[in-house]
Amino acid sequence: MPDLFRRRLLMAMALSPLLPALQSQAAQDIDVSRIITLEWLPAELLLALGVAPMGAAEIFNYQQWVGQPALPASTVDVGLRTEPNLELIIQMKPSLILFSSGYGPARDIIDRIAPSMGFPFSDASGKPLTMARNSLMQLAERVGRVPQAKAHLAQYDAYVAGAKTRLAHRAKRPLLLMSILDSRHALVFGKGSMFLEVMNALDIENAWRGETNFWGSAVIGIERLATMHNVEAICFDHENDALVQQVTSTPLWQSMPFVRENRFQRVPQVWFYGATLSAMRFCQTLERALGTS
Secondary structure: OOOOHHHHHHHHHHHHOOOOHHHOOOOOOOOHHHHHEEOOOHHHHHHHHHOOOOOEHHHHHHHHHHHOOOOOOEEEEEEOOOEEHHHHHHHHHEEEEHHHHOOOOHHHHHHHOOEEEEEEEOOOOOOOOHHHHHHHHHHHHHHHOOOHHHHHHHHHHHHHHHHHHHHOOOOOOEEEEEEEEOOOOOEEEEEOOHHHHHHHHHOOOOOOOOOOOOOEEEEEEHHHHHOOOEEEEEEEEEOOOHHHHHHHHHHHHHHHHHHOOOOOOOOEOOOOOOOOOHHHHHHHHHHOOOEEE
């Protein structure tokens, strides 16, 4: 069969209105070795259950921006998070496809390939970590990993409680979290972020009180950081060393209060929009950066 004809046949099958009925018959029988994730939040949820995804989107960028938990070398890259390779996904014959609600291809397209589950980042409460915990339990029920989910959440709660104790004696300065995006802009985190929910549990005050979007972050001009006085500042790297070196060597940056007071540190990447594993990595990062580990 010519490759072009075969690709067209696979796409026609994916878009056929008859395929969902065929997929629904097997929706309750999930082979955990054949799960594909189209976004990084559900990939983390799956890894928290001890399940390695068969396929995941944008693995190279995942390594830059998420880093940990690491994806196994066997995980197949299925294309962009916004536009995954549907032909490849059809060929892989997944038992379940995971996605983030409102992100990527329409669910009716996904459901024509395999059963699917979507997970929201947050809701009106502005507590994405709480949402992620609920999503973890929903996924665990779907794939038969409820004991693993409960054990993981218990481990997470115990770790955060221990981190709070270990961080209790740090200087009570507000903490500014950022990532440098380009020579003129930084990403900062505040209300509605996963980081803020963790910091509240650790009794750490967040320094950024300005505007944030649905994701709990805001892109700001770097010059606005000059208004941040008496704070500790942490910058998350994402394999952008040359850019950070360029920005931090400027007179503007050297004039920042937290730089002059030697309260600025660069740390490895932590996924800003992750779940419990990212939250634990964030706790570990704070302990190392604030000198209490």
